[in-house]
Amino acid sequence: MRFSTCRGVLAGLLAAAATLPAAAQSASSKTDSVTIRRLYDEALLRGQSYENLRTLTGTIGGRLSGSPQAEKAVQWGKEVMEKMGLDRVYLQEVMVPHWERGAKEKAKAKPAKGKSIDFNVCALGGSVGTNGKLKAQVVEVRTWEELAALPDDKVRGKLVFYNRPMNPTYIETGHAYGEAGDQRRKGAIEAAKRGAVGALVRSLSLAHDDFPHTGTMSYDDKVTKVPAAALSTNGADQLSAMLKENPSLTFELEMNCRQLPEVKSYNVVGEIKGSKYPNEIIAVGGHLDSWDLGQGAHDDGTGCVQSMEVLRLLKATGQRPERTIRAVLFMNEENGNRGGTKYAELAKAAGEKHLAAMESDGGGFTPRGFSVEGSPAMVQRLQQWQPMFRPYGSGEITAGHGGTDIGPLKDQAQVLIGYDCDSQRYFDIHHTAADTFDKVNRRELELGNASMAALVYLLSKYGL
Known part of the structure; x- marks a missing residue:
């Protein structure tokens, strides 16, 4: 039967279900509630994600694309899912960038x-090195308009210091992060266009501490590549105050980073074949790579172990998903999204039909619900299940971003879903040396596992 026909039949069944007597609807709802409760009980009593994360972060650590640690993580993910007894576990080859930080950065x-x-700094991901010590005066700006208004002689030969903080009035911290992130992404390009010799960027965090935050930045082949470094938020405030007293001070920066040839790596995929509609796929994933400063715990070790745990929870509670459930550990989200792009390319080439794709890449904090990237009708469809999640504190289902890794599936999947958890602490540790296993709370992580598994269960049973 063709996929479109299956969907038509399923839609008819669901429509018919809506006209069933209240007693029949109540019985179905009760069955789902019992199943979801079992998923939560299994996660909270016998969850394995926390110990999996302990191994990933403690034995392997940070997993920058192209690094030996990233390769170890691929093999680790494959072995974990093979031990789960899934129907299929395999690797998807993908070429990824290979950037190395080198010796610890120095600045004063x-x-x-x-x-x-002395200042705490770190190179932004993809930056060129300084080729020794780079010494220059500093010009501070907070907006692109300020930079554009400066005469050329005020910028040429200097370091441009971008010091626009994340907006603390936004309740959704991801909004503040995205808005301030343009400084990191294109700061080096805009500085070089004006003749500057480098860029300093205020770390993207609402916390006031001494941890510099790395993250990807970009270059333009038509513009000179200059070094780009992040200052901790405390360091940015201190430098700003010093410049007010002494605008002609000299800043010294030393970075040893370098870009190497691309390296072969892999996405790791495990799946449970659907019992009724095996050709309809529900993918759930996180990204296996991380930055190198910490252990990549919340970003995105938690997303990886949660995605694998979704499959384990379904198996452990005796569920036989009607649709194929696939866990994907994507490679290279942080500095290229090659894994997500390759997954979508291979899915399209194989003619695969993705019902939905879900991503966890906001940390392993207390679950709040899900953000849905799809048509208004699709958002409303998922919102009908909100009552099922409210007893567990994860009933907020709203329109929003699905995720970077699953983004390339936008034209192939009916809906993209982002797992949404409490974001208030995420950017305190995001892309820093503080992103370590000890920052993850076991119970919060397991509640998230169960929330994701519950939505996958409903999607598998009822479709869209």
Whole structure:
């Protein structure tokens, strides 16, 4: 039977179900509620994601694309899913960038008088090195308009210091992150266009601490490539204050990073074949790569172990999904999204039909619900299940972003779904040396596992 016909039949069945007597609808709802409760009980009593995360972060650590650690993580993910007894576990080859940070970065400010002051900095991902020590004066800006208004002689030969904080008034911290992130993404390009020798960027965080935040940045082949580094938020405030007292101070920066040839890597895929509609796929995933400063715990070790745990929870509770459920550990989300792009390319080439794709890439914090990227009708369809999730605190289902890894599936999947958890602490540790296993709460992680598994169960049973 053709996929479109299956969908038509299923839609008819669901429409018919809506006209069933209240007692029949109540019985179906009760069955689903019992199943979801079992998923939560299994996660909370016998969950394995926390210990899987302990191994991933403690034994392997940070997993920058192209690194030996990333390769170890691929083999680890494959072995974990093979031990789960899934119907199929396999690798998808993908070429990824290979950037190395090198020796720890150094930075200091030298006032005209007095002692030099050291600063905590880190190279932005993909930056060129300084080829020794780079010494220059600093010009501070907060907006692109400020930079554009400066005369050329005020920028040429200097370091442009982008010091626009994330907006603390936004309740959704991801909004603040996205808005301030343009400084990191294109700061080096815009500085170089004006003749600057480098860029310093305020870390993308609402916290006031000494942890510099790395993250991807970009270059333009038509513009000179200059080094780009992140200052901790405390360091940014300190440098700003020093510049007010001494605008002619000299900043010294030393970075040893370099870009190497691309490396072969892999997405890791495990699946349970659907019992009724095996050709309809529900993918759930996170990205296996991370930045190198910490252990990649919340970003995105939690998303990987949660996605694998969804499959384990379904098996452990005796569920036989009607549609194929696929866990995907994507490679290279942080600095290229090659894994997500390759997955979508292979799915299209194989003629696969994705009913839905779900991503967890916001940390392993307390679940709130899901953000849905799809038509208004699709959002409303998922919102009908909100009462099922409210007893567990994860009943917020709203229109929003699905995820970077699953983004390339936008034209292939009926809906993209982002797992949504409490975001208030995420950007305190995001892309820093503080993103370590000890920052993950076991119970919060397991509640998220169950929330994701519950939605996958409903999608598999009822379709869209």
